[in-house]
Amino acid sequence: MTWRTQANAIWRICYFYGFLALRRQPLLFIAIFLTPLSFLFFLYVVAPHSVLPYGVTGGIMFTALFTGNGMMTDCAYLRLERQLQQVFVTSPLRPMSWILGMALGELAWTIPAIGLFLFVLAIVVPIGALAVVGLVGVVLLTWLLSTSLGFLLSTFFRQLREIWPIGAVVFTSLSVLPPVFYPIAAIPADYRWVAFFSPSTFASQLADHAAGLSVPTISVLPGLSSIPVEVAGMVVLTLLFAAMAMRLARWREP
Amino acid sequence: MEALVARTLSKTYQGTSGIVRALDSVEMTIAKGRLFSFLGRNGAGKTTFIKIASALLLPTAGSIQLFGIDVVEHAREIRERIAIVPQEGKPFYHLTPREHVEEYLRVRGATRETARSRADEVLEDMGLLPYQHIPAMVLSGGLQQRTLVAMVLATEAPFLFLDEPTLGMDPFARRQVWDVIRHAARKGSTVLLTTHYLDEAEQLSEELAVIEGGHVLYQGTPDALKSKVRQEIRLHFDTGFTREELAAYGEVFVERGGLTLLTTRNRAEELTRRSLERKVAINVGPVTLEEAFLTLVGRAIEEEDPEALA
Numbered sequence: 001m002t003w004r005t006q007a008n009a010i011w012r013i014c015y016f017y018g019f020l021a022l023r024r025q026p027l028l029f030i031a032i033f034l035t036p037l038s039f040l041f042f043l044y045v046v047a048p049h050s051v052l053p054y055g056v057t058g059g060i061m062f063t064a065l066f067t068g069n070g071m072m073t074d075c076a077y078l079r080l081e082r083q084l085q086q087v088f089v090t091s092p093l094r095p096m097s098w099i100l101g102m103a104l105g106e107l108a109w110t111i112p113a114i115g116l117f118l119f120v121l122a123i124v125v126p127i128g129a130l131a132v133v134g135l136v137g138v139v140l141l142t143w144l145l146s147t148s149l150g151f152l153l154s155t156f157f158r159q160l161r162e163i164w165p166i167g168a169v170v171f172t173s174l175s176v177l178p179p180v181f182y183p184i185a186a187i188p189a190d191y192r193w194v195a196f197f198s199p200s201t202f203a204s205q206l207a208d209h210a211a212g213l214s215v216p217t218i219s220v221l222p223g224l225s226s227i228p229v230e231v232a233g234m235v236v237l238t239l240l241f242a243a244m245a246m247r248l249a250r251w252r253e254p
Numbered sequence: 255m256e257a258l259v260a261r262t263l264s265k266t267y268q269g270t271s272g273i274v275r276a277l278d279s280v281e282m283t284i285a286k287g288r289l290f291s292f293l294g295r296n297g298a299g300k301t302t303f304i305k306i307a308s309a310l311l312l313p314t315a316g317s318i319q320l321f322g323i324d325v326v327e328h329a330r331e332i333r334e335r336i337a338i339v340p341q342e343g344k345p346f347y348h349l350t351p352r353e354h355v356e357e358y359l360r361v362r363g364a365t366r367e368t369a370r371s372r373a374d375e376v377l378e379d380m381g382l383l384p385y386q387h388i389p390a391m392v393l394s395g396g397l398q399q400r401t402l403v404a405m406v407l408a409t410e411a412p413f414l415f416l417d418e419p420t421l422g423m424d425p426f427a428r429r430q431v432w433d434v435i436r437h438a439a440r441k442g443s444t445v446l447l448t449t450h451y452l453d454e455a456e457q458l459s460e461e462l463a464v465i466e467g468g469h470v471l472y473q474g475t476p477d478a479l480k481s482k483v484r485q486e487i488r489l490h491f492d493t494g495f496t497r498e499e500l501a502a503y504g505e506v507f508v509e510r511g512g513l514t515l516l517t518t519r520n521r522a523e524e525l526t527r528r529s530l531e532r533k534v535a536i537n538v539g540p541v542t543l544e545e546a547f548l549t550l551v552g553r554a555i556e557e558e559d560p561e562a563l564a
């Protein structure tokens with residue numbers, strides 16, 4: 001198959017796994033809104049309103065991060081329970097195209113939620129077209145990082161029962177503990193560097209930059225909170241996760 | 255040209271309770287365009303063989319080639335030429351049978367027109383037209399299985415692996431699927447299928463292999479298998495004879511609340527006379543593939559472990 005037929009195949013997978021599912025099982029994608037909206041509501045009630053924009057960018061980032069959770073559960077489910085990954089890799093389709101198609105399908109699911117959060121953001125802070133472009137860029141970067149990690153994790157599962165608890169642990173701790181929903185300034189200055197052990201911190205700092213919210217620099221490692229470093233951090237982690245996933249993926253069991 | 259050649263192919267799994275020898279020096283040759291069946295008890299190694307041949311599993315030792323291409327070394331070239339129905343695979347929840355077929359073909363590189371016309375054909379042949387627009391999640395189990403088989407058969411791939419393709423299908427559906435499989439073979443595909451329905455294997459296969467404990471016990475035509483067990487007549491007794499008495503005449507099974515004996519024509523005639531003397535009812539017929547299979551595998555198990563069948 002030429003690269004053009006591979007590209008077409010990737011689009012087909014995204015179409016039937018993402019868009020068709022979105023159209024047929026609308027109840028499922030409401031679930032995507034539910035968690036980040038609840039956090040936002042919680043912030044709105046208990047926190048000073050100056051924190052609210054961070055909660056909205058947090059909602060965007062949470063949604064983008066959770067594409068990784070979807071990727072992990074869906075890929076493991078299709079391989080272990082439905083045996084459909086096997087049907088697709090025993091074909092001219094390249095394994096990489098399968099991963100990309102699935103990852104795009106996960107992204108398709110989040111479009112309504114991210115659109116809604118962008119709309120809310122425009123209400124709470126003045127944002128221009130550039131900010132929207134920046135935020136969409138950050139969402140794409142986060143999606144790449146998160147789905148790479150999700151696929152990597154999916155390769156470890158040997159049976160279905162393991163998926164759900166691990167997904168909850170990994171992706172909840174990535175999106176709730178680090179400064180995704182709250183500003184990093186809330187962490188005492190001397191300890192902020194700890195947050196950078198989580199890839200989601202890079203992502204949400206970038207999102208805050210893009211939305212024009214104020215982001216303090218880190219006193220211990222001042223360079224950490226700058227846009228090039230954040231982008232580089234995310235790209236490196238994405239490549240690392242993707243490379244590991246390709247090595248560990250069970251296209252062929254040992 | 256041969257479609258498949260396996261030489262001293264072996265696979266050992268690291269199971270939780272020690273190592274499992276799933277395949278043990280298997281030699282196998284399948285001619286191009288052949289409709290070939292694997293028969294064997296649960297755990298005999300059929301799925302393991304299919305997974306290795308379709309580049310889904312690495313062998314521990316030995317070699318295997320499809321169309322002269324090494325499966326271990328050249329997985330990518332192999333994948334261009336195959337399609338597989340995995341054992342206990344299931345379709346996507348939210349897609350209809352038609353979408354399964356069309357989208358799968360398009361992912362494999364077919365044009366929209368080709369995908370559509372092949373879907374028309376296979377959905378009709380497999381009796382799926384009435385359900386073609388219903389999402390798989392609300393289809394019955396057998397219809398879901400038919401959907402999966404349809405999407406794979408529609409590929410017309412040069413080598414089709416079908417691991418228990420008719421599982422859970424009703425007798426009408428199975429016959430429709432047999433026709434589609436035969437059609438694929440006539441069009442030039444080589445088909446390797448596994449089944450536990452021996453009538454299916456008898457109807458469908460031009461050639462078959464019997465596997466037991468990772469060994470190939472037999473490879474040849476279904477008819478040759480029946481003559482290999484050297485018993486051609488099947489007698490069934492509800493009462494009137496003991497197992498020990500019958501054992502002197504051939505292979506005996508406990509079946510349907512009575513005893514089934516596989517024996518030669520001469521001995522069958524003798525037993526028929528004796529049953530007339532004793533005034534007991536008997537049921538006589540030719541040996542089926544199922545009985546030949548039971549005999550062949552039964553003998554192998556007995557040699558290995560005489561207690562196992564007692």
Ligand SMILES: Nc1ncnc2c1ncn2[C@@H]1O[C@H](COP(=O)(O)OP(=O)(O)OP(=O)(O)O)[C@@H](O)[C@H]1O
Pocket residue numbers: 267268269270274275276294295296297298299300301302303341
């Ligand atoms: N992943 C695995 N790990 C350990 N042992 C395995 C694994 N897969 C299969 N086995 C073992 O290998 C042997 C052959 O299994 P296989 O699935 O090939 O049998 P089969 O002939 O397809 O049986 P069935 O008719 O039940 O489908 C069995 O003893 C099985 O328990």
Ligand SMILES: [Mg+2]
Pocket residue numbers: 300301302341417
């Ligand atoms: Mg099997």
